[in-house]
Amino acid sequence: MNSDLEITPAEWQVMRVVWSLRQTTSSQIIEILQQKVEWKPATIKTLLRRLVDKEALSATRQGRGFIYEPLVPEQQTMDQAADNLFNNICERHVGSTLEHVINNATLSKDDIASLQKLLASKVANSPDNVKCNCIPHMQMKC
């Protein structure tokens, strides 16, 4: 389906509000976002329009305005964004980058338990070291 959805940082702010409220109006989004960022209402309307254009949100007419709702699931969108990032970086360094992220993240006990379980399940089939994939046909240490 719609697997190639690109959400810009500014648009993420809007999406997060809509995902949180599940269903909302432009004025509510504007009111909420103005507590977080210094954007004029017109700016937020532009972002809303672009998100509707790229089919990240639906807009259903309701009287004067629209009701906005997410057309893409939050987790899936985050996973995709993470994939894009980790595709840019060297495979050899994914582990250390994850370490950095985990170090700075707030994780719940359940999150930690899940990750521990996942890691434990991966260890058996894990290589002794990961090869750098920065340069084709050549093993670099980068």
Added chain:
Amino acid sequence: MNSDLEITPAEWQVMRVVWSLRQTTSSQIIEILQQKVEWKPATIKTLLRRLVDKEALSATRQGRGFIYEPLVPEQQTMDQAADNLFNNICERHVGSTLEHVINNATLSKDDIASLQKLLASKVANSPDNVKCNCIPHMQMKC
């Protein structure tokens, strides 16, 4: 220092080659990258210039051309890119996003061991659940 360095996806490709070779010339970069992507030499030269402009690379004259070297450490740059991404997404979902990434990643046994150790050390001070930080002053479940 230079904490606000923005590397675009196209530029990442170039940086990875330079990080791998540690020190190289434009022709070598071009040769290597053409095995990976469909870019004309001129394109790669533009990217090199932009990277030098934003002080991600240094260019030291050597005869006809330049020797290019990274001015920023690879791991630091990756960490920063990861921070940017994870700042966009809801804190409540960082755990599940990490799970997705780890699931698809190739990690070495050492990587896994490090992560396990880190997680174990975090569990004591971890909350029972993470609060959604998408909407200010309001606890949403998003």
Added chain:
DNA sequence: ATAAATAATTTACATCTGTAAACGCAGGAG
């Protein structure tokens, strides 16, 4: 009904990105 408020649509515009051709210069081939 009219005016005031509001929501959406249109238009704007500078900067960033991806992608590259064209141009100019220095050094090696002949």
Added chain:
DNA sequence: CTCCTGCGTTTACAGATGTAAATTATTTAT
């Protein structure tokens, strides 16, 4: 010494992004 060739520099240009004013259509209070 002259021409080709590879490298860097300049210029280009469309589409994406951040940011927003202006305009238009619609409502609702008076």
